[in-house]
Amino acid sequence: MRVIAGKAKGHHLKFPKGTATRPATDLVRGAIFSILEGIACDWSRLLDLFSGSGALGIEALSRGAGRVDFIDQNPQCCAIIRQNLEKTKLAGRARVHCSSVAKALGFLDEEYGIILMDPPYADSSIGSLITKLASSKLVGTNSIVVVTHSPHLSLDSTYDSLHLLKERRHGDSIIAVYKKEKGS
Numbered sequence: 267m268r269v270i271a272g273k274a275k276g277h278h279l280k281f282p283k284g285t286a287t288r289p290a291t292d293l294v295r296g297a298i299f300s301i302l303e304g305i306a307c308d309w310s311r312l313l314d315l316f317s318g319s320g321a322l323g324i325e326a327l328s329r330g331a332g333r334v335d336f337i338d339q340n341p342q343c344c345a346i347i348r349q350n351l352e353k354t355k356l357a358g359r360a361r362v363h364c365s366s367v368a369k370a371l372g373f374l375d376e377e378y379g380i381i382l383m384d385p386p387y388a389d390s391s392i393g394s395l396i397t398k399l400a401s402s403k404l405v406g407t408n409s410i411v412v413v414t415h416s417p418h419l420s421l422d423s424t425y426d427s428l429h430l431l432k433e434r435r436h437g438d439s440i441i442a443v444y445k446k447e448k449g450s
Contacts, residue, residue, distance in 0.1 A: 267321060270296055272328030274354035281319035282342045290384055290414060294439045295325050298382070298412055301432065301443055306410045308379025313337070313404065315367045315383045320347035322382045327356040334359065335374065339366040371398055377406035387416040393425065400426035400446075411444040 269277045270292050290298070310332035314323030323334040336347050344364040351357035363370055367385075381404065385392045396413065399405060411428055415421060421442050423430040428444040435441075 267319065268292070269321075269325055269328045269354060271299070271325070272330065274324065274328035274356060277354045279319055279321055279324065279350045279353075280346050281321070282340065282346050290321060290439070291437065294414060294436050294441065295322060297434060297436050298322070298414070298441055299325060299329060301434070301441065302380060302410065302412070305431065305443070305445075306380050308408055311335075311376065311378045313374070313378040313381045315370070315381065316385045317347055317362075318343055318384065320350050320362075322384060323347075323360065324350055324354055324356060326380070326382070327359055328354065331380075332359065333361075335378075336360060336362045337365060337367055337370045338362075339364065367395060368398070371395075371402050371404065374404055376404070378404055378409055379406075381405065381409060381411045383411065383413045385413070385415070387419070390419065392419070393422060396421070396425040396428065396444075400428040400444075405446055407446055409446060413442045413444070414439050415442065416440070 267279045312326050312331050312334045314336045317336040317338040347362050427446045429447050431443045431445050433442045
């Protein structure tokens with residue numbers, strides 16, 4: 267696994283072995299950022315939920331994102347994210363929080379332009395987490411929320427004020443892109 271574009275292009279990233287972490291493939295990461303380049307207007311603050319190796323957030327930093335907050339509850343994953351940030355020389359624009367996503371939604375207190383979610387594919391409770399995220403202060407009127415998920419798990423087209431903008435399938439990953447409805 268490597269960074270595919272930007273300042274850290276070509277850097278190989280470590281990923282946790284022996285865990286349920288399933289890093290997004292180069293194809294899926296490329297597709298996510300191709301979509302985001304066309305619709306996202308605020309790259310100053312990003313949130314990477316279920317970070318794993320940190321590949322999505324590091325890709326964003328490499329492409330010029332201002333700052334990324336990484337959230338993962340596995341201490342091994344948090345250590346690898348920190349190593350990957352140091353290796354790519356992007357650590358100065360990142361914060362790593364070793365916490366569950368549900369808990370992080372309670373202590374984070376700022377709005378993010380882009381929120382990336384790459385949850386475990388077996389997690390059937392992801393819909394309730396998206397609903398909790400949608401009603402939080404982390405999602406603003408211009409925020410884009412990207413959720414990758416298994417084609418065997420259907421997501422709703424609406425979660426509270428978040429509405430599905432587009433959905434793309436790449437291999438056995440689906441990329442669902444949500445935005446807050448104006449006036450919500």
